[in-house]
Amino acid sequence: MNIDIRRLAPDLVEDYAAFFDTTPHNEKYHLKCYCVYWCSGNSEGKDFNTKAARRNYAIQCVKDGRIQGYLAYADGKVAGWCNANTKADCLTCRGWQGMNGKRKGFIPMEQSSPELRVKSVFCFVIAPEMRRQGIASQLLARVCRDAAEEGFDFIEAYPEKEVAASSEDFMGYVGMYERLGFTVYHETSRKLVMRKVLKD
Numbered sequence: 001m002n003i004d005i006r007r008l009a010p011d012l013v014e015d016y017a018a019f020f021d022t023t024p025h026n027e028k029y030h031l032k033c034y035c036v037y038w039c040s041g042n043s044e045g046k047d048f049n050t051k052a053a054r055r056n057y058a059i060q061c062v063k064d065g066r067i068q069g070y071l072a073y074a075d076g077k078v079a080g081w082c083n084a085n086t087k088a089d090c091l092t093c094r095g096w097q098g099m100n101g102k103r104k105g106f107i108p109m110e111q112s113s114p115e116l117r118v119k120s121v122f123c124f125v126i127a128p129e130m131r132r133q134g135i136a137s138q139l140l141a142r143v144c145r146d147a148a149e150e151g152f153d154f155i156e157a158y159p160e161k162e163v164a165a166s167s168e169d170f171m172g173y174v175g176m177y178e179r180l181g182f183t184v185y186h187e188t189s190r191k192l193v194m195r196k197v198l199k200d
Contacts, residue, residue: 003135004073005142012071013062017055019071019078023127034058035081037098038122039066040089048094070142072126072135079130082139084147087118087156095122099158099191119147121157123170137176144180148198155196157182 008016020034034054036046039061047053061067072080090096121143124136147155159171177194186193 001074001133003079003138005139006071006073007146008062008067008069008071010063010065013059015071015078016062016081017059019081019127020055020058020125023125035067035069035083035123035125036061037093037095038083038085038090039093040068040085041066042092043094043097044092046094070139072139074130074135078127080124080126080135080139082124082136082143083122084119084143084155085122087120090120090122117152119143119152119155121155121172124172125170136172137180140172140176140180144196144198153197153199155182155198156185157194158191159194161187161190161192 006012017034020032032051032054034057036048036054036058037043039058041061046057048057058067067083068085069081069083071078072082121140124139126135144155157172157177159174159177160169161174174192174194177196180196182194182196184192185195
């Protein structure tokens with residue numbers, strides 16, 4: 001199967017929105033997140049209470065570059081998504097706030113600097129009929145390649161230690177990261193922080 005991976009850009013915003021319109025992200029809660037929880041900029045005061053509000057905000061964020069990542073296309077149709085952004089740009093997003101709550105424990109939050117640049121892989125969404133075909137791995141490999149070319153020092157990801165249901169696997173599987181050279185850097189009660197070094 002030929003997979004075409006494209007970096008998200010404003011001209012792909014309709015493909016992006018349509019993919020989330022039709023693809024279940026969190027099957028347990030039937031949530032249409034549009035990935036607004038993982039975008040750069042402060043989420044304080046943003047309305048994420050309805051699908052329409054999240055969709056509208058996502059379109060705005062894609063157009064101005066605050067949601068970053070990659071779309072995977074199969075036969076011209078979006079089959080997958082990976083949210084990957086500069087860690088320092090996302091420290092005040094809703095996702096970080098939730099992930100560092102009491103239930104999940106503290107994730108190291110050192111900021112990137114001119115001397116230390118960190119790319120964070122926040123989540124994956126794969127169309128149900130396209131799962132288990134290596135699309136997430138191809139997306140992750142592209143993130144790694146581009147981050148290395150762009151001068152990032154390392155990539156970080158935050159998978160659950162144990163995934164009980166498909167509704168919880170959106171941060172990727174530990175084994176996938178290990179196969180692409182990530183190792184465990186830190187752990188909380190439920191999560192691992194995995195890193196791949198890009199510079200010696």
